[in-house]
Amino acid sequence: MLCCLLLWPCVTQALTPQQALALATGDGDERSAVLQAIVAAPDASSTRLLLAMKAEQVKLDPARQVLLIVAANGDMQDALTGKPLTQVPAALEDVMLNNRLRGELDQALAVLQLFAPATGSERLAAARALQQDAKIDYLPMLDMALTKEADTAVRTELALARAAALSFSPVADQRLLAAKLLGASRSPATQLLLNQRLAEETDPDVKSALKNSLRSLESTLAFGERLGALFTGLSLGSILLLVALGLAITYGLMGVINMAHGELMMIGAYATYLVHLAFRQWLPPSWFDYYLVLALPAAFLAAAAVGALMERLVLRWLYGRPLESLLATWGLSLMLMQTVRSLFGAQNVGVENPAWMSGGWQVLPNLSLPFNRLMIIVFAGLVLGGMTLLIKRTRLGLFVRGVTQNRPMASCMGVNTARVDTYAFALGSGIAGLAGCALSQVGNVGPDLGQSYIVDAFMVVVLGGVGQLAGTVYAALGLGLLNKLLEGFVGAVLAKIAVLVFIIIFIQKRPQGIFAVKGRAVEA
Structure with missing residues (x-):
C-alpha cells in the first residue's frame, strides 16, 4: 500500500472531494489508492479526515456528496475544509469501515505520526505499530525516518520495525540479517512475527537463524x-x-x-x-483525584x-x-x-480510580x-x-x-x-x-x-x-x-x-x- 513513500518530500495538491468520497464509499482498491495518495503527500485536511474516520465520526449527507465530521458534542464541520456547519442535514449516513480499511487506516496514521511534528511518545507508538504489521514496502519510509530521527528510543524501535519489514524480502541474505536483528527484540509481537516467518521460510540458514532468535526472545519473555x-x-x-x-x-x-x-x-x-x-456530582472536577483522602x-x-x-x-x-x-x-x-441490595440494587457499581492510580509502570515489554x-x-x-x-x-x-x-x-x-x-x-x-x-x-x-x-x-x-x-x-x-x-x-x-x-x-x-x-x- 505504501510504495509511494519515496515521494514524501514532494508537494502535491490537497485531497480532492472526489478522493475523499472514494475513501468513504469506494471499494477496497479505491480506498487503498486514496490512502496511498494521502501518505505520499499528507496535509492537515487529509490527516484530520483519517483521524475522524478511525474514531467513526465521519458521516455522509443524504445525497452522498459531502463528508461531515461529527464532534463528540454534536457539532459538525466540513471534513475537508474544517469549517463549522450552521445548517445540519437530516438523515446522515454512517461511513462503513471493514477490517481491511481499519488496518490500512492504522498503518497510514502510524506513518503520519513518524513524520509529522509529533511528540517522542507518539513516534515511539507509531514505530511499534509498524512492527506489528510490517511489509517490505515499508523499507523506504523506515530508512527515511531513521535518517531524521534523533531520539534513541524511537530509533531502536524503528530499527526493529525495519528488521521486521526486511524479513519479508525476497532476498535470502536480507531475511537472514532480519532474523538475527529480530533476536534483539523484547516484544511479544516480535515473537508472533518470528513464528509466522519460521512457518513460511524455506531457506535452511534463515530458518536456523529464526529459531535461534526465537529461543533468545522466548527466554527473555519467560523472565518477564x-x-x-x-x-x-x-x-x-x-x-x-x-x-x-x-x-x-x-x-x-x-x-x-x-x-x-x-x-x-x-x-x-x-x-x-x-x-x-x-x-x-457535587464538587469541581479538579477535586475528584483526591476523593480517597475522604x-x-x-x-x-x-x-x-x-x-x-x-x-x-x-x-x-x-x-x-x-x-x-x-x-x-x-x-x-x-x-x-x-x-445493601435494597438500598443500592443487586447490580455491581463501579468506582473510578483517581488519575494518579490509573495506568501502569512499564518495566519490560511484556510486564x-x-x-x-x-x-x-x-x-x-x-x-x-x-x-x-x-x-x-x-x-x-x-x-x-x-x-x-x-x-x-x-x-x-x-x-x-x-x-x-x-x-x-x-x-x-x-x-x-x-x-x-x-x-x-x-x-x-x-x-x-x-x-x-x-x-x-x-x-x-x-x-x-x-x-x-x-x-x-x-x-x-x-x-x-x-x-x-x-x-x-x-x-x-x-x-x-x-x-x-x-x-x-x-x-x-x-x-x-x-x-x-x-x-x-x-x-x-
Whole structure:
C-alpha cells in the first residue's frame, strides 16, 4: 500500500472531494489508492479526515456528496475544509469501515505520526505499530525516518520495525540479517512475527537463524512472565493481608468466628462508592483525584460503626460460644447483604480510580505493573504498620492484649473489659472497611463482594497462627504467591484446590499455625 513513500518530500495538491468520497464509499482498491495518495503527500485536511474516520465520526449527507465530521458534542464541520456547519442535514449516513480499511487506516496514521511534528511518545507508538504489521514496502519510509530521527528510543524501535519489514524480502541474505536483528527484540509481537516467518521460510540458514532468535526472545519473555507472576502473587497477598488483618483481631484476638467480616468489607467499599459519587456530582472536577483522602476514613468509620453495633447488640452475649457466634454472624451477613441490595440494587457499581492510580509502570515489554495494585501493596504495608503500633505501643493495645490473655485478671485490675471488647471489634471491623476501600480500586463493588474473600481470610488467620500478626503477614503473602505460581502450571481451579490441601496438611502437622502463642494463657 505504501510504495509511494519515496515521494514524501514532494508537494502535491490537497485531497480532492472526489478522493475523499472514494475513501468513504469506494471499494477496497479505491480506498487503498486514496490512502496511498494521502501518505505520499499528507496535509492537515487529509490527516484530520483519517483521524475522524478511525474514531467513526465521519458521516455522509443524504445525497452522498459531502463528508461531515461529527464532534463528540454534536457539532459538525466540513471534513475537508474544517469549517463549522450552521445548517445540519437530516438523515446522515454512517461511513462503513471493514477490517481491511481499519488496518490500512492504522498503518497510514502510524506513518503520519513518524513524520509529522509529533511528540517522542507518539513516534515511539507509531514505530511499534509498524512492527506489528510490517511489509517490505515499508523499507523506504523506515530508512527515511531513521535518517531524521534523533531520539534513541524511537530509533531502536524503528530499527526493529525495519528488521521486521526486511524479513519479508525476497532476498535470502536480507531475511537472514532480519532474523538475527529480530533476536534483539523484547516484544511479544516480535515473537508472533518470528513464528509466522519460521512457518513460511524455506531457506535452511534463515530458518536456523529464526529459531535461534526465537529461543533468545522466548527466554527473555519467560523472565518477564515469571516476574509478572511474582508481582501478581504479591498483589493478591497484599489484598489477603488487608482482608485478614481485621479478622486477626475479631477472630484471632477475641475468638469470635465472624462470618459477617466480608460484609463489613462490603460496607467499606460502598462507603467509598458514595464518597466517589459525591465528589463526581457535587464538587469541581479538579477535586475528584483526591476523593480517597475522604473515602479512607469514611470506609473505616462506616465499617467500625456497624461492627460496634454488632458487638454491643449481639456478640457480647455470645463470647465463649463459638458455634452460636458463627450462626449469629452468618445471619447478620445475610441481613447486611439484603440491606445493601435494597438500598443500592443487586447490580455491581463501579468506582473510578483517581488519575494518579490509573495506568501502569512499564518495566519490560511484556510486564506492566498497574499503579492501583502498587498503591494497594504500599497501603497494606502502612495499615499493617499502623495496626502493629496500635497493638504494641498504645493503651488500647495494652488493654486488648491483657483482656485476650487473661480476662478475669484484667477485670480485677480495673479494665472495663466490655468496653475493650467493643473497641477491639470496632477496630477489626474498621480495618475490614479499609480493605473494602482498597478492593473498590481493583474491581467492581457489589453486595456479594465479601463472599469472595471470607474463606481465604480465615485460612490466612488459621495458617498464620491465631492472634499472631506476624503469622498473618507470612500466611497472606505466602498463600498469594503460592496460588499465583501454581496457576501458571495447573490452572486457577486446581491451584485453589492444591492450596487448600496444603493448608489442611499443614494444620494437621502443626495445629497452632506458623507462629504459636508464647507464654501462659488462661481461659476465661
